[in-house]
Amino acid sequence: MPVITTRNLSKVYNPDTVPVHALRNVTLTIEEGEFTSVRGPSGSGKTTLLNIIGGLDKPTNGMVVINGTTITGMKDSKLIDFRLNNIGFVFQSYNLIPVFTAYENVSFIMLLQKRSKNEMKARTEELLEAVGLGSKLHSRPRELSGGEQQRVAVARALASRPKFILADEPTANLDTASAMNLLDMMERMNREENVTFVFSTHDQRVIERARRVITMVDGAIDSDVQQNGDRKYAEE
Amino acid sequence: MTILLSISWRNIWRHPARSGVLLGAIIAGLWAGIMVSSLTNGWIQQRFDNLIQEELAHVQIHHPEFLTEREPWMHIDDTDEISAFLENDDRVSSFTVRTLSDAMIQSALTSSGVQIRGVDPDRERQTTTFHENLIEGEYLDAEVRNPVLLGERLVEKLNVDIGNRVVLSFQDLENDIISGAFNITGIFKTANAPYDERHVFVRAEDLYTLISDRPIHHEIAIMLHDQTESDDLAADLNQQISGITAETWYDLSPELKYITDMGGSMTFYIMVVIMLALAFGILNTMLMAIFERMRELGMLMAIGMSKLRVFVMIMLESVILTLTGASTGLVIAHLSVNYLGRIGLDMSGVGGESMAEFGYDAVVYPIAGTNDYVTTIILVVFTAIIAAVYPAIKALRLNPADVVRD
Ligand SMILES: Nc1ncnc2c1ncn2[C@@H]1O[C@H](COP(=O)(O)OP(=O)(O)OP(=O)(O)O)[C@@H](O)[C@H]1O
Numbered sequence: 001m002p003v004i005t006t007r008n009l010s011k012v013y014n015p016d017t018v019p020v021h022a023l024r025n026v027t028l029t030i031e032e033g034e035f036t037s038v039r040g041p042s043g044s045g046k047t048t049l050l051n052i053i054g055g056l057d058k059p060t061n062g063m064v065v066i067n068g069t070t071i072t073g074m075k076d077s078k079l080i081d082f083r084l085n086n087i088g089f090v091f092q093s094y095n096l097i098p099v100f101t102a103y104e105n106v107s108f109i110m111l112l113q114k115r116s117k118n119e120m121k122a123r124t125e126e127l128l129e130a131v132g133l134g135s136k137l138h139s140r141p142r143e144l145s146g147g148e149q150q151r152v153a154v155a156r157a158l159a160s161r162p163k164f165i166l167a168d169e170p171t172a173n174l175d176t177a178s179a180m181n182l183l184d185m186m187e188r189m190n191r192e193e194n195v196t197f198v199f200s201t202h203d204q205r206v207i208e209r210a211r212r213v214i215t216m217v218d219g220a221i222d223s224d225v226q227q228n229g230d231r232k233y234a235e236e
Numbered sequence: 237m238t239i240l241l242s243i244s245w246r247n248i249w250r251h252p253a254r255s256g257v258l259l260g261a262i263i264a265g266l267w268a269g270i271m272v273s274s275l276t277n278g279w280i281q282q283r284f285d286n287l288i289q290e291e292l293a294h295v296q297i298h299h300p301e302f303l304t305e306r307e308p309w310m311h312i313d314d315t316d317e318i319s320a321f322l323e324n325d326d327r328v329s330s331f332t333v334r335t336l337s338d339a340m341i342q343s344a345l346t347s348s349g350v351q352i353r354g355v356d357p358d359r360e361r362q363t364t365t366f367h368e369n370l371i372e373g374e375y376l377d378a379e380v381r382n383p384v385l386l387g388e389r390l391v392e393k394l395n396v397d398i399g400n401r402v403v404l405s406f407q408d409l410e411n412d413i414i415s416g417a418f419n420i421t422g423i424f425k426t427a428n429a430p431y432d433e434r435h436v437f438v439r440a441e442d443l444y445t446l447i448s449d450r451p452i453h454h455e456i457a458i459m460l461h462d463q464t465e466s467d468d469l470a471a472d473l474n475q476q477i478s479g480i481t482a483e484t485w486y487d488l489s490p491e492l493k494y495i496t497d498m499g500g501s502m503t504f505y506i507m508v509v510i511m512l513a514l515a516f517g518i519l520n521t522m523l524m525a526i527f528e529r530m531r532e533l534g535m536l537m538a539i540g541m542s543k544l545r546v547f548v549m550i551m552l553e554s555v556i557l558t559l560t561g562a563s564t565g566l567v568i569a570h571l572s573v574n575y576l577g578r579i580g581l582d583m584s585g586v587g588g589e590s591m592a593e594f595g596y597d598a599v600v601y602p603i604a605g606t607n608d609y610v611t612t613i614i615l616v617v618f619t620a621i622i623a624a625v626y627p628a629i630k631a632l633r634l635n636p637a638d639v640v641r642d
């Protein structure tokens with residue numbers, strides 16, 4: 001079963017005034033374990049696509065199925081709960097709660113999930129260790145660099161044991177070294193723990209690291225190719 | 237819940253200055269509110285005590301027309317029967333009988349209209365605290381013929397002093413004018429200056445021997461163990477004893493009843509005004525806090541924090557902030573009330589002396605009960621919740637998709 005399926009997704013902003021066709025008939029399947037990048041010029045609909053897949057926004061037409069569950073048309077309150085337990089998010093910025101430490105930011109999501117104290121502690125430490133922040137458990141976001149903050153965000157996204165992680169331009173605010181560092185870490189999580197990643201980016205160096213590259217132009221999928229060919233994906 | 241408490245508490249301290257200003261306003265507001273209401277309560281209680289304890293007592297008995305006509309012959313017919321009744325009534329703590337008369341007082345220089353209150357010194361002392369108002373000289377049990385006590389004001393007006401003799405002229409039972417010479421043995425001062433000018437105290441016996449050939453009394457003042465039984469006792473007296481009218485303190489002094497009732501609602505209105513001001517302060521602070529955290533709140537809802545939790549978090553932030561200020565304010569208020577309750581607040585510097593014209597003490601002892609503090613805390617929490625509803629709803633209306641976009 002694919003982790004993500006979208007069927008004929010379209011999104012029109014301002015349908016009554018100046019309609020903007022942000023997505024046109026996007027049909028897409030993402031399997032477990034993928035490491036997929038969505039690229040495209042500014043305004044091509046990358047964020048819109050990721051937001052709709054993540055249940056943050058609603059499509060004008062079409063539907064989204066996550067791991068067998070159709071989330072299109074789901075009630076808001078149910079959707080929040082669905083997101084909590086199925087999808088990990090990493091945003092470009094404002095990922096962390098500024099008044100919480102790295103440790104608290106990561107364990108927070110497990111608190112929302114009502115996980116046991118022991119599991120929470122062990123997993124938080126393990127994840128922060130894994131993203132290379134074992135020594136900064138108790139630092140607040142403002143005491144961390146941009147790259148470190150994004151790594152905490154990835155650890156937080158992983159903490160909830162989601163089906164996949166959506167990352168909208170996770171490296172946009174990072175310098176090259178930090179960006180590559182973050183990518184290394186994401187790649188390792190993907191390889192070692194089979195975590196599915198879907199991320200959007202402008203950055204050519206990031207695109208090069210992906211194993212599948214979906215190119216958006218004007219709200220539609222322009223091309224969908226595999227690279228770094230160590231795995232096989234079903235062709236559209 | 238603990239996590240929400242912790243996040244709320246830390247959010248409050250994100251802007252120590254902003255939260256500090258609101259905290260300061262809450263502390264000052266509640267302190268001022270408690271002070272004003274406790275001083276008002278103290279004032280009213282003192283006024284109540286002055287009137288009830290010094291003279292009025294809880295229930296009074298008169299000839300049915302005495303209070304309106306004040307004729308000497310309108311005395312109580314059978315004092316003994318009533319005394320027997322009162323002595324056997326468990327509700328009664330003590331009572332005293334009085335002989336009253338309107339009179340003219342003359343000194344060597346001038347004269348003035350007064351009311352003579354003829355009292356039984358021993359029983360009066362057991363029933364009321366009037367004797368505590370004596371500021372100079374001796375009470376009526378002095379070993380002097382026809383002693384009289386004058387108020388400080390009257391002493392000044394007549395230009396007399398202890399040891400001087402004054403002449404009192406009044407009507408006897410046949411409405412003939414009688415005069416008697418009285419010796420000033422003491423000077424009193426109550427909280428009510430006009431009262432001091434209009435009243436003189438003599439022994440009932442000295443007065444009634446001049447106007448009648450047998451003991452007569454115009455007034456019986458009764459103190460109860462529990463003032464709430466005033467109504468019952470007055471009703472029983474009116475029913476069982478003919479030829480008299482028994483009235484409660486609030487029949488006799490509707491003004492006292494009025495200010496006692498007013499005091500409560502005034503405190504309430506003061507608190508309402510303070511709460512309104514607080515509500516705007518809280519609303520403003522919470523709105524600022526929400527607006528600057530739009531992205532963060534959107535992120536929280538995006539990753540899976542339910543609307544209910546977001547709502548509770550914002551409410552907690554408001555309530556915790558307000559409660560912190562309120563408890564500090566109330567502790568300071570409590571300390572102030574306790575301190576001033578012991579030493580009193582002298583209002584004479586701010587026009588308190590003129591309050592004496594209306595029968596209020598210049599030195600006020602504030603009174604605040606546990607009830608007042610509890611009510612205030614409840615009001616404050618309620619206000620904090622109400623004031624945070626709008627900001628919280630604004631936060632809930634956020635669309636995470638819009639907020640996480642750059
Ligand atoms: N809330 C909105 N209301 C109206 N139009 C919108 C809204 N959000 C996005 N759009 C429009 O939809 C189109 C797609 O936007 P989107 O943000 O998905 O592009 P993007 O590929 O993520 O661009 P970027 O690389 O700049 O992030 C753009 O033309 C944008 O102006």
Ligand SMILES: [Mg+2]
Nearest residue numbers: 046047048168
């Ligand atoms: Mg975008």
